[in-house]
Amino acid sequence: QITLKESGPTLVKPTQTLTLTCTFSGFSLSTSGVGVGWIRQPPGKALEWLALIYWNDDKRYSPSLKSRLTITKDTSKNQVVLTMTNMDPVDTATYYCARSDTIFGVAEYYFDYWGQGTLVTVSS
Amino acid sequence: QSALTQPASVSGSPGQSITISCTGTSSDVGGYNYVSWYQQHPGKAPKLMIYDVSKRPSGVSNRFSGSKSGNTASLTISGLQAEDEADYYCSSYTSSSTWVFGGGTKLTVL
Numbered sequence: 001q002i003t004l005k006e007s008g009p010t011l012v013k014p015t016q017t018l019t020l021t022c023t024f025s026g027f028s029l030s031t032s033g034v035g036v037g038w039i040r041q042p043p044g045k046a047l048e049w050l051a052l053i054y055w056n057d058d059k060r061y062s063p064s065l066k067s068r069l070t071i072t073k074d075t076s077k078n079q080v081v082l083t084m085t086n087m088d089p090v091d092t093a094t095y096y097c098a099r100s101d102t103i104f105g106v107a108e109y110y111f112d113y114w115g116q117g118t119l120v121t122v123s124s
Numbered sequence: 125q126s127a128l129t130q131p132a133s134v135s136g137s138p139g140q141s142i143t144i145s146c147t148g149t150s151s152d153v154g155g156y157n158y159v160s161w162y163q164q165h166p167g168k169a170p171k172l173m174i175y176d177v178s179k180r181p182s183g184v185s186n187r188f189s190g191s192k193s194g195n196t197a198s199l200t201i202s203g204l205q206a207e208d209e210a211d212y213y214c215s216s217y218t219s220s221s222t223w224v225f226g227g228g229t230k231l232t233v234l
Contacts, residue, residue, distance in 0.1 A: 047213050049222065060221055096170070109160070110215070111162075114169040
């Protein structure tokens with residue numbers, strides 16, 4: 001059974017750095033082709049892709065947020081961490097982590113399992 | 125990269141078919157067969173419904189189908205049921221090796 005769960009602060013102040021952790025089970029980030037990504041959704045708005053890290057430590061970032069994002073993994077702990085600097089009220093959103101699948105060791109380009117999401121509010 | 129363009133809302137009666145469009149560019153939808161569709165009920169996480177333009181994950185009803193022509197992908201739901209009422213998002217891999225989502229479509233079952 002594959003599960004992912006996001007954790008982190010529910011409230012951050014403007015200009016602070018947000019650190020979110022995705023803890024997963026049922027698959028390994030050492031498996032060729034597997035990736036874990038982050039997607040966010042402001043209240044009442046659309047999904048926005050943020051970042052993804054592959055089994056081989058290849059990292060991808062949203063061009064519009066690249067300067068503020070860092071994604072890392074701890075394979076032994078089955079965790080992926082996303083940091084976002086200089087938080088602003090417009091960053092208030094539910095943040096999801098999701099798995100990117102692999103078929104025969106080749107990365108796929110969709111997200112098949114998602115966490116429940118964690119709501120982060122940015123306010124002073 | 126700009127969000128993919130979807131209609132804000134669509135509606136249909138039970139038993140009918142509806143189609144949701146997703147328009148991008150040659151750098152995303154038109155350039156790759158890596159379009160996926162997600163269903164999201166209020167307060168819930170998105171659920172993968174279609175991947176690689178037209179493939180269905182195990183467990184997804186065959187009432188859901190996907191297609192693509194040029195820079196526009198489409199999701200068709202046939203035999204509409206009340207439980208299909210949800211928000212639907214398309215997504216595509218891009219030439220920048222990133223992903224982009226659509227603005228979402230609210231499906232109302234009348």
